[in-house]
Amino acid sequence: MRSSNAVDLRSKGGQATQAAAPRPWPGNSRFKTQFKREQALDAQAFLDSEGPGRKIAKFRGNETVFSQGSPGTNVMYIQEGGVKLTLVNATGKEAIVEILGPGDFFGIRCLSGHSLNKATATTIMPTTVLVIEKDMMIRVLHAEHDISDRFIANMLARHVRVEEALIDQLFNSGEKRLARTLLLLARYDTQNQPPEVIPKVSQEMLAEMIGTTRSRVNFFMNKFRKLGFIEYDGEIHINESLLNVLLHD
Numbered sequence: 001m002r003s004s005n006a007v008d009l010r011s012k013g014g015q016a017t018q019a020a021a022p023r024p025w026p027g028n029s030r031f032k033t034q035f036k037r038e039q040a041l042d043a044q045a046f047l048d049s050e051g052p053g054r055k056i057a058k059f060r061g062n063e064t065v066f067s068q069g070s071p072g073t074n075v076m077y078i079q080e081g082g083v084k085l086t087l088v089n090a091t092g093k094e095a096i097v098e099i100l101g102p103g104d105f106f107g108i109r110c111l112s113g114h115s116l117n118k119a120t121a122t123t124i125m126p127t128t129v130l131v132i133e134k135d136m137m138i139r140v141l142h143a144e145h146d147i148s149d150r151f152i153a154n155m156l157a158r159h160v161r162v163e164e165a166l167i168d169q170l171f172n173s174g175e176k177r178l179a180r181t182l183l184l185l186a187r188y189d190t191q192n193q194p195p196e197v198i199p200k201v202s203q204e205m206l207a208e209m210i211g212t213t214r215s216r217v218n219f220f221m222n223k224f225r226k227l228g229f230i231e232y233d234g235e236i237h238i239n240e241s242l243l244n245v246l247l248h249d
Helices: 012-019 029-039 043-048 108-112 134-143 145-171 174-185 203-210 214-226 240-247
Strands: 054-059 064-066 074-080 083-088 094-100 120-123 127-133 230-233 235-238
Touching: 043 074, 043 145, 074 108, 074 134, 094 145, 094 174, 094 203, 108 134, 127 134, 134 145, 145 174, 174 203, 174 214, 174 235, 174 240, 203 214, 214 230
Parallel strands: none
Antiparallel strands: 054 127, 064 120, 074 127, 083 094, 083 120, 230 235
C-alpha cells in the first residue's frame, strides 16, 4: 500500500515543485560571447577619460612633458595638441626626431623595460595628454584587443612616418620636405578629409624640423601662399593642393 505522505512526482504538486527549482547559469557559447561583449572596455572612452591608473594632464605651448634621461614610468596618449620629440647627442647638437599629434602614443620605451626616456618631449601648442601608468597600460594591452589593436596600428604608422622622413631628408629638396612637414602637422595622413589648420608654428622650428635655414623656409612659405597652397596669417591654413608639391618631380 502506498503511504499517504509520499510525493507523487507525476502529480500537480510535483510539477509545481519542479517548476520552482532555480534555473542553472547559462553555459552556452553564445551567451558567453554576448556577456563578454557587453563587459568589454570601450577603447575610445578609456583614452578620453580619467580613471584607475590614468589621469589627464594639460600643458601650455613650448612646455616640457618629460626630459631626455628622465625616468620613464608612464605611457602618454595625445588627446589634443601636438608634441615634438628632440634628441641631444654627446656634442650637444639637438635634432627633432618626430612630431606627434592627436591619437599618437609616446613615452612607450617603459613598456620594453627601458627605465629612462631617450628623448625630450615638448609641446608645440597647448596640449592635452592622457598619462597612463605603465602597469595599467600593460594590463590593458593584454586584456583589451581594441586598445592593443589601436596601439599597434599607431606604432606601425609612426614607423612608416619615420622611414619616410629619412628618405625625405636624404633625397628630397627643402621645398618638398617643408610641404610634407606641413601636411603631417595638419594630420593629413590620419584624416579622410582635407587638412585644416595648424596653430602658429615658428619658422625657426620648421627650419629645424626639415634641416634648412629660416630664410629658406620663409622663401618657400611665401611661394606656397602665392600659389594658393596655404593661407598664412598667424595660423597656417593648409589646402589639399599642397600635395602637388610632393607629386611634382
